[in-house]
Amino acid sequence: MKIVVCIKQVPEISQVKLDPVTHTLVREGVPSIVNPFDEIALEEALRIKEKVGGEVTVMTMGPPQARDALLRCLAMGADKGILLTDRSFAGADTWTTSFTLAKAIEKLEYDLILCGKQAIDGDTAQVGPEIAEQLGIPIIPYVKKVIIDPAQKKLAVHSETDEGYDVIESKLPVLLTAIKGLNEPRLPSVMGIMSAKKKEIKVWGMADLGGNPESYGLKGSPTQVVQVATPEPRGKGTIITDQDPSVAVKKAIQILTEAHIL
Amino acid sequence: MPELIKVDKEKCTGCSMCVQVCPFNAAKLVNKKAEIGDNCTLCGACEKACSVQAITIERRKATSPEELAKHKGVWVIVEHSDGELRRVVLELLTEGRKLADKLNEELAAVLVGNKVSGLTKTLAEHGADKVYLVEHELLDKYTSDGYVHALVGAISKYQPSIVLIGATPKGRELAPRVAARLQVGLTADCTGLDIDEKGQLLQIRPAFGGNIMATILSPYTRPQMATVRPNVMKVGERDQFRTANIEKVGVNISPRTIRTKTLQSVKEISGAVKIEEANVVVSAGRGIGSRDNLKVTEELAMVLNGAVGGSRAIVDVGYLPHHQQVGQSGKTVSPRLYIAMGISGAIQHLIGMQSSDFIIAINSDPEAPIFKVADIGIVGDLFKIVPVLTEELRAIKKKEA
Numbered sequence: 261m262k263i264v265v266c267i268k269q270v271p272e273i274s275q276v277k278l279d280p281v282t283h284t285l286v287r288e289g290v291p292s293i294v295n296p297f298d299e300i301a302l303e304e305a306l307r308i309k310e311k312v313g314g315e316v317t318v319m320t321m322g323p324p325q326a327r328d329a330l331l332r333c334l335a336m337g338a339d340k341g342i343l344l345t346d347r348s349f350a351g352a353d354t355w356t357t358s359f360t361l362a363k364a365i366e367k368l369e370y371d372l373i374l375c376g377k378q379a380i381d382g383d384t385a386q387v388g389p390e391i392a393e394q395l396g397i398p399i400i401p402y403v404k405k406v407i408i409d410p411a412q413k414k415l416a417v418h419s420e421t422d423e424g425y426d427v428i429e430s431k432l433p434v435l436l437t438a439i440k441g442l443n444e445p446r447l448p449s450v451m452g453i454m455s456a457k458k459k460e461i462k463v464w465g466m467a468d469l470g471g472n473p474e475s476y477g478l479k480g481s482p483t484q485v486v487q488v489a490t491p492e493p494r495g496k497g498t499i500i501t502d503q504d505p506s507v508a509v510k511k512a513i514q515i516l517t518e519a520h521i522l
Numbered sequence: 523m524p525e526l527i528k529v530d531k532e533k534c535t536g537c538s539m540c541v542q543v544c545p546f547n548a549a550k551l552v553n554k555k556a557e558i559g560d561n562c563t564l565c566g567a568c569e570k571a572c573s574v575q576a577i578t579i580e581r582r583k584a585t586s587p588e589e590l591a592k593h594k595g596v597w598v599i600v601e602h603s604d605g606e607l608r609r610v611v612l613e614l615l616t617e618g619r620k621l622a623d624k625l626n627e628e629l630a631a632v633l634v635g636n637k638v639s640g641l642t643k644t645l646a647e648h649g650a651d652k653v654y655l656v657e658h659e660l661l662d663k664y665t666s667d668g669y670v671h672a673l674v675g676a677i678s679k680y681q682p683s684i685v686l687i688g689a690t691p692k693g694r695e696l697a698p699r700v701a702a703r704l705q706v707g708l709t710a711d712c713t714g715l716d717i718d719e720k721g722q723l724l725q726i727r728p729a730f731g732g733n734i735m736a737t738i739l740s741p742y743t744r745p746q747m748a749t750v751r752p753n754v755m756k757v758g759e760r761d762q763f764r765t766a767n768i769e770k771v772g773v774n775i776s777p778r779t780i781r782t783k784t785l786q787s788v789k790e791i792s793g794a795v796k797i798e799e800a801n802v803v804v805s806a807g808r809g810i811g812s813r814d815n816l817k818v819t820e821e822l823a824m825v826l827n828g829a830v831g832g833s834r835a836i837v838d839v840g841y842l843p844h845h846q847q848v849g850q851s852g853k854t855v856s857p858r859l860y861i862a863m864g865i866s867g868a869i870q871h872l873i874g875m876q877s878s879d880f881i882i883a884i885n886s887d888p889e890a891p892i893f894k895v896a897d898i899g900i901v902g903d904l905f906k907i908v909p910v911l912t913e914e915l916r917a918i919k920k921k922e923a
Contacts (some may be wrong), residue, residue: 380850399699423789427784429785441844484738499888503902510914521859
């Protein structure tokens with residue numbers, strides 16, 4: 261079974277810097293981690309490989325330092341890494357991001373593609389479904405259990421819904437997006453970290469992917485960020501410190517009534 | 523979809539590769555030349571397989587203002603299940619009405635399903651001028667393949683300027699698929715919408731966990747698509763005398779269109795209010811101490827007719843199921859009233875609830891970050907305060923009834 265896992269290196273939230281001219285996010289200088297949902301996707305890929313055999317390729321698009329994120333994934337047990345990096349990829353929105361990833365995936369053989377549900381910085385949850393669409397393969401989102409049937413080239417998953425979950429079956433290849441609860445990602449072992457350094461990381465740029473240069477990066481993005489603002493902080497609230505609960509509660513109820521909340 | 527996909531009959535050699543690779547049975551040979559039928563979904567499989575580049579799908583290019591202006595109308599995609607509309611649909615109709623009035627264009631609801639025409643009345647009463655009704659027995663049960671196919675077909679045919687979809691789990695899967703297939707821009711999980719002086723849709727959304735608000739345009743492509751966070755926009759007054767034109771839209775769909783098979787739908791949550799749709803959410807954190815102590819939380823929620831939520835800390839230890847988790851790796855809620863008890867307020871939790879209208883925090887640590895976002899902060903032991911609060915509120919609710 262050939263599995264491709266798409267991951268994203270994300271900044272530790274809370275310290276965001278913006279380029280004042282282009283209004284795009286400046287990622288340099290902020291500590292980076294592998295997007296937690298993507299680690300869950302990778303863990304599932306590793307478990308499937310351990311069960312039925314095969315190969316796990318982990319792929320990311322990002323600046324050259326996104327290599328660190330791939331290294332961590334290789335240390336967790338992925339076999340190969342592919343880093344899509346090129347100045348022309350910068351400023352990509354979800355459409356061009358998925359276009360770029362799909363272009364690269366098309367160069368590989370694959371039976372299964374796994375993505376995290378969403379990245380914790382952008383929070384769009386759009387890239388997974390968009391990759392599937394660009395590749396012309398089905399997608400099942402919000403996966404919390406995978407039952408694989410390699411002999412029949414199909415799988416069944418539990419896909420979380422508002423009310424519970426759907427049991428959905430699909431032929432391979434298919435793209436799945438992983439949610440919390442699917443598994444607990446392993447930590448890289450010392451052996452893993454050692455062997456990761458020997459594993460191959462391919463670096464592909466726009467020339468390797470081909471296609472129209474106008475389809476990549478900011479140039480290819482159908483959406484455009486026109487303004488970025490820091491939201492107004494919430495107004496100063498009232499802090500009640502009375503020792504007597506009934507006094508404290510009375511004060512709170514009075515504020516609630518005046519604010520027409522009740 | 524002849525508008526977007528073209529076959530160059532001169533180049534076509536009649537090799538039939540396109541017919542073999544088409545997952546939707548849309549390509550066929552007529553007089554030894556390829557023809558693409560109406561059930562084409564623009565998936566691009568034939569374009570890739572064609573060895574002589576005879577099949578082309580029109581990709582995005584710098585669109586002229588005249589071209590953009592051909593697209594008219596604001597569309598709201600209707601999410602429904604078991605014959606009931608999701609509340610976000612009414613929120614979108616109210617907001618869509620404002621946008622359509624600013625543009626002086628029509629507001630349409632798009633209703634996909636099977637035997638769902640009973641819902642059109644409510645859609646009209648909440649502001650729709652027109653309802654596009656796409657009915658087919660293969661659309662009886664929601665499948666994203668079926669819905670994507672139906673929506674891409676309707677959008678290509680009628681060319682709206684704006685398409686709004688609720689940012690529910692289904693909407694957030696459906697919208698990117700439709701946008702990718704149409705090769706248009708999409709903004710996720712908007713909390714604000716407006717029209718600029720050029721008549722473009724301003725899409726406002728929080729990013730980086732609510733640390734920044736971004737305003738996004740889709741200047742080059744139509745329709746401009748956005749998913750909109752439930753519970754942020756208000757539902758307007760219902761006008762029982764409003765009517766809408768019903769336009770039935772044909773759909774060419776075969777079982778092959780739907781590639782995944784839903785074997786079973788398991789309902790784990792029944793009857794309870796969904797936290798992302800609740801007016802009031804009462805949440806507990808680590809301070810609650812044990813599963814049994816959650817009774818305190820549940821009782822307050824019951825009095826306020828609200829839903830119970832929790833921080834990651836108590837979901838991880840199994841006091842509450844994951845779908846009740848509020849925060850970055852759980853649900854984002856923005857109810858009228860959010861009550862946090864025993865929650866310190868890690869940034870990951872604040873992200874999930876700080877857009878609530880009114881926040882009450884109860885915590886014994888006066889330094890807890892939750893107090894920074896609270897409208898009312900009560901410092902003290904939640905087990906002493908919450909029962910008193912519950913009784914007081916119960917008395918008030920009783921008086922009102």
